[in-house]
Amino acid sequence: MESENIVKQRAEAVEFFIKNQKDTYLNMVYKTKQRLGMALGFSLRIITLAEGIMNEVFSDIIDGTREWNMEKYKLEQVLWMNIKSEVSARVKKEKRFVPTMAASNADEDDGKCVDDLINTKPEDVEGSVDAETIESHCFDIILKDDEDAQIVLNEMLKGKTQKEIADDLGLSIRESESKIRSIRRRVSRQLPRYMLENLPKSLITKILNQS
Numbered sequence: 001m002e003s004e005n006i007v008k009q010r011a012e013a014v015e016f017f018i019k020n021q022k023d024t025y026l027n028m029v030y031k032t033k034q035r036l037g038m039a040l041g042f043s044l045r046i047i048t049l050a051e052g053i054m055n056e057v058f059s060d061i062i063d064g065t066r067e068w069n070m071e072k073y074k075l076e077q078v079l080w081m082n083i084k085s086e087v088s089a090r091v092k093k094e095k096r097f098v099p100t101m102a103a104s105n106a107d108e109d110d111g112k113c114v115d116d117l118i119n120t121k122p123e124d125v126e127g128s129v130d131a132e133t134i135e136s137h138c139f140d141i142i143l144k145d146d147e148d149a150q151i152v153l154n155e156m157l158k159g160k161t162q163k164e165i166a167d168d169l170g171l172s173i174r175e176s177e178s179k180i181r182s183i184r185r186r187v188s189r190q191l192p193r194y195m196l197e198n199l200p201k202s203l204i205t206k207i208l209n210q211s
Contacts, residue, residue: 009070010062017075018058024076029054032083039091053090057082073151073169081139081150088136142190143183152179 018025032050040046057079060066068078135157143149155165166176 007062007064010064010068013070013075014058014062017079021076025054028079028083032087035084035087036091039087040094049090049094053083053086057086067147077151077154077168080154081147084136084139084154088140138187142186149179149183149186152176153183156180156183 029050032053033046036046036049036053037043040049057066061068061075061078061082066078066082068075138153139150143153151169152165155168160168162176162180163173165171165180166173169176171179
């Protein structure tokens with residue numbers, strides 16, 4: 001159980017973030033709605049789901065359910081990582097228990113999971129949608145137990161360079177390069193090459209050709 005002092009510090013940090021980084025917060029809500037909408041179909045209900053996810057992530061960070069090393073990472077970095085994870089979990093839950101407009105109109109082979117995509121012919125892979133699926137797979141499966149790698153990958157997906165990542169995370173250029181190389185190696189080894197080749201070039205560049 002987290003000490004009251006730590007919980008108070010985290011609560012104050014969250015309050016400060018919401019009050020003073022409104023543009024970043026609104027962008028997070030927008031991205032959350034976008035990811036949910038792509039997976040579940042866009043509707044007014046998605047707005048409520050997105051706001052609920054943000055509140056849940058904030059609450060979990062404050063009470064220590066979700067890890068946050070305050071001396072090592074900025075709140076914004078931890079939020080982005082956890083939003084991706086929570087959206088992925090919520091989508092799986094919604095698809096399991098709640099019929100959606102997208103699901104009701106889809107063919108049997110629509111909405112494939114990553115395991116299904118591995119056995120899908122390259123020409124059948126729809127890159128713009130699968131980019132989201134593969135990002136989630138990287139965070140939830142490949143890097144599931146490596147918080148540091150998840151933080152770095154999130155920075156990579158923002159298009160930051162090795163130097164920018166090093167500066168932002170307080171690393172040396174060599175440390176940043178080593179972490180990025182390790183992530184690229186793990187991702188490329190655990191995803192079939194043709195899946196990467198059929199994704200948007202921007203995503204391939206961000207993950208595999210970081211400079």
